[in-house]
Amino acid sequence: MNTDQVNRLITDEVETIDDADIKKFIKDILAHERKNIDRERYEYKTQYKNLLREYAPDSEDNDD
Amino acid sequence: MTEILKLELNNYRQYEGVTEIDLSTDGSRTVNIIEGQNGAGKSNILNALNLCFYNQEAHQESTGDELETLPYVSESVLDELDPGDKADGYIEIHLGDENPEYIFRREFSTFVTNSGYNDQTGDLSLQIQKGNQWEISSSPQTILNELLPAQVKDYFIFDGEALTEFFEEGFKERVKSGIIDVSHIGVLNDSIDHVKTVRDDIERKAEDLQGEAGRLKQEKDEQKEKLEDLREEKEELEEQKRETQREIDRIDQNLRGAQDEEVQELINRRDDLEEQIDDLERERDQYRQEISNELITAGPAVYAADALEYTEDQLDKLKQKGQLPPKIQDWFIDDLIEQGECLCGRPIQSESDVKAHLLEMKESMADVDTDNLEGKSEIPRIIKDGNDGAGQILKRRQWIREKQDKIEEKDRELTNINSRLKATDIPDDVDVAELAKQQESLESQKEEINREIGRVENRIEKQQEKVDSLRRELKQELKKQDRHQSIVNQVEFADRSVTEMEGIKTKILRQIRADTEENMQEYFNELIWKDDRYTIALKDDYTVEVNGPDSDGNRIGSLSAGEKQVLALSFMAALSDISGFNAPVLIDTPLGRISSDPKEDIARNLPDYLEGTQMTFLMTDEEYTKEVQSMMSHRIANEYELAYADGKTEVISQ
Numbered sequence: 001m002n003t004d005q006v007n008r009l010i011t012d013e014v015e016t017i018d019d020a021d022i023k024k025f026i027k028d029i030l031a032h033e034r035k036n037i038d039r040e041r042y043e044y045k046t047q048y049k050n051l052l053r054e055y056a057p058d059s060e061d062n063d064d
Numbered sequence: 065m066t067e068i069l070k071l072e073l074n075n076y077r078q079y080e081g082v083t084e085i086d087l088s089t090d091g092s093r094t095v096n097i098i099e100g101q102n103g104a105g106k107s108n109i110l111n112a113l114n115l116c117f118y119n120q121e122a123h124q125e126s127t128g129d130e131l132e133t134l135p136y137v138s139e140s141v142l143d144e145l146d147p148g149d150k151a152d153g154y155i156e157i158h159l160g161d162e163n164p165e166y167i168f169r170r171e172f173s174t175f176v177t178n179s180g181y182n183d184q185t186g187d188l189s190l191q192i193q194k195g196n197q198w199e200i201s202s203s204p205q206t207i208l209n210e211l212l213p214a215q216v217k218d219y220f221i222f223d224g225e226a227l228t229e230f231f232e233e234g235f236k237e238r239v240k241s242g243i244i245d246v247s248h249i250g251v252l253n254d255s256i257d258h259v260k261t262v263r264d265d266i267e268r269k270a271e272d273l274q275g276e277a278g279r280l281k282q283e284k285d286e287q288k289e290k291l292e293d294l295r296e297e298k299e300e301l302e303e304q305k306r307e308t309q310r311e312i313d314r315i316d317q318n319l320r321g322a323q324d325e326e327v328q329e330l331i332n333r334r335d336d337l338e339e340q341i342d343d344l345e346r347e348r349d350q351y352r353q354e355i356s357n358e359l360i361t362a363g364p365a366v367y368a369a370d371a372l373e374y375t376e377d378q379l380d381k382l383k384q385k386g387q388l389p390p391k392i393q394d395w396f397i398d399d400l401i402e403q404g405e406c407l408c409g410r411p412i413q414s415e416s417d418v419k420a421h422l423l424e425m426k427e428s429m430a431d432v433d434t435d436n437l438e439g440k441s442e443i444p445r446i447i448k449d450g451n452d453g454a455g456q457i458l459k460r461r462q463w464i465r466e467k468q469d470k471i472e473e474k475d476r477e478l479t480n481i482n483s484r485l486k487a488t489d490i491p492d493d494v495d496v497a498e499l500a501k502q503q504e505s506l507e508s509q510k511e512e513i514n515r516e517i518g519r520v521e522n523r524i525e526k527q528q529e530k531v532d533s534l535r536r537e538l539k540q541e542l543k544k545q546d547r548h549q550s551i552v553n554q555v556e557f558a559d560r561s562v563t564e565m566e567g568i569k570t571k572i573l574r575q576i577r578a579d580t581e582e583n584m585q586e587y588f589n590e591l592i593w594k595d596d597r598y599t600i601a602l603k604d605d606y607t608v609e610v611n612g613p614d615s616d617g618n619r620i621g622s623l624s625a626g627e628k629q630v631l632a633l634s635f636m637a638a639l640s641d642i643s644g645f646n647a648p649v650l651i652d653t654p655l656g657r658i659s660s661d662p663k664e665d666i667a668r669n670l671p672d673y674l675e676g677t678q679m680t681f682l683m684t685d686e687e688y689t690k691e692v693q694s695m696m697s698h699r700i701a702n703e704y705e706l707a708y709a710d711g712k713t714e715v716i717s718q
Contacts, residue, residue, distance in 0.1 A: 004150060006248055007247050009576065010568060022561050028495055029255045034248070035206065056553045
């Protein structure tokens with residue numbers, strides 16, 4: 001799933017973000033949320049923590 | 065263009081056996097018409113789409129005096145069965161762009177019991193075209209979600225008659241929901257909330273904090289708990305407010321049941337006054353906002369007016385004394401010396417006093433800062449802007465006073481009407497006096513709840529500031545401890561991401577409202593049967609205003625049913641434009657509430673509604689008159705008639 005299905009107004013603004021890591025992080029978050037748009041409950045915490053570990057500078061494991 | 069190429073029904077309600085309806089378009093012929101009398105099965109076409117895609121039906125058929133839910137499987141099939149038996153059916157939708165790419169299917173069963181019927185539906189299944197083969201998809205819901213999520217389907221597949229009520233009371237919430245749904249602001253909101261939740265989880269992972277960091281963390285957690293309690297309190301108050309409003313509405317309905325004409329007039333007049341007061345309050349608040357904006361731009365100049373005027377005065381005096389000459393360019397003096405003649409006509413000879421004076425002037429020019437001179441010339445402009453701004457502010461304050469006077473005048477009339485209603489005693493009629501008293505009491509309660517919500521919101525804002533401040537302090541404290549650096553980095557990264565997303569949200573909401581307003585106005589003026597042009601405004605609070613050429617003020621409350629339907633159609637078109645979804649549109653009874661002459665005018669323009677989109681209209685024979693047919697014929701791809709007899713509907717191609 002990519003962000004193609006997110007309203008273009010949002011994705012165009014995301015493209016203007018200067019920080020490349022924050023841009024990539026937000027794109028991944030939006031793609032995940034868009035995929036689950038019609039669901040009331042869905043898992044996101046593990047994925048988002050992994051994304052933070054991947055993109056935030058000098059990060060270590062943040063799991064329990 | 066993604067379109068519905070074919071709809072296939074098997075034993076679905078009055079469609080006994082297999083019924084195939086070809087809806088594929090052809091070039092500029094993008095409109096399908098399915099005509100049928102009331103009860104022939106038009107709305108069940110709408111229901112079939114919703115049931116197949118979303119496992120729900122939007123429209124209940126009415127049979128006789130009450131709404132009744134008919135079983136999914138055709139009754140003519142069920143009549144042959146005994147209790148304990150079941151019958152099956154399915155709905156299939158073929159989607160694609162010219163050629164089929166997706167086949168969505170949902171099966172259903174109806175069980176016959178001693179007391180009636182029980183329905184069951186199966187899961188949505190999907191076949192996808194891959195080359196020459198059809199493959200079964202393991203995630204039909206995901207694919208459907210990409211094509212047309214449930215969240216936005218109501219702006220593509222809907223009941224036209226229900227639109228007449230779209231702009232009735234409570235429309236602001238519906239407008240807001242529509243805009244948020246199609247713009248994916250909800251996706252942004254969830255992203256922001258979820259990143260904050262994960263950020264908080266990570267912060268909590270900072271363990272064994274000693275000293276100041278430990279104290280800050282504990283205090284932050286305590287304050288956060290208080291913040292959650294306040295939010296819960298607000299939610300409870302909101303629910304109380306909704307409940308009170310429901311009670312007010314219920315009493316209002318009862319009051320409208322009064323037979324007495326005078327009571328009816330009073331109630332109608334009260335409705336008008338409430339609407340007028342709402343409009344006036346909105347205009348008044350708009351002026352207040354404009355004053356705030358003006359203060360930001362012109363305020364500094366206004367406050368510094370005395371100092372600016374003094375500065376200008378001093379600069380003028382310096383200029384008169386020759387201590388602040390006008391800016392003369394160096395080259396001008398050089399030219400004069402070269403020409404050998406001054407402006408006044410005196411010869412400039414080498415080694416003369418004149419030449420020496422000019423050279424001295426040129427030297428002193430170099431000491432005059434260009435910026436200062438240019439700044440001097442700006443001061444009068446700044447003073448003027450400040451004066452203009454002050455003028456605007458004063459004007460608006462006057463307007464606010466005028467609006468407030470009108471509000472108070474109408475409030476007095478409203479109070480008078482309520483008093484008369486409370487004093488009304490009509491035997492053998494609704495107990496108007498008692499209902500009016502109850503309503504007044506509930507309105508007071510609602511106002512008090514509103515004030516309490518305001519107080520709690522204020523406390524939430526302050527509490528949030530407290531929590532944010534503690535978070536910042538804790539972050540600073542954690543930075544001092546190396547072992548928590550990773551946590552600090554991730555938390556900061558999350559915070560920055562949230563800030564970016566919140567900025568995006570504010571910006572695009574503004575853009576989307578502007579785009580929706582522009583598109584609504586365009587569609588409304590295209591569809592409406594009047595020659596004059598209307599202006600439509602979509603305010604920040606999602607109020608929609610319709611201003612006509614012949615009247616002042618917002619006309620939305622006085623639009624006819626047909627005009628409201630056109631307005632709602634315009635809104636739907638505007639939303640589908642900005643949604644970014646290229647989905648077919650299906651409207652049940654698009655012209656239902658519109659009388660004959662306007663109907664033809666709209667019919668002429670309706671095919672151009674959402675140009676480039678497949679449109680299927682389910683129309684009654686009263687809507688699809690010969691005149692309407694002739695208006696649309698050049699755009700029609702398929703035309704069907706629903707022939708209903710003995711509980712069964714046959715779809716006949718015209």
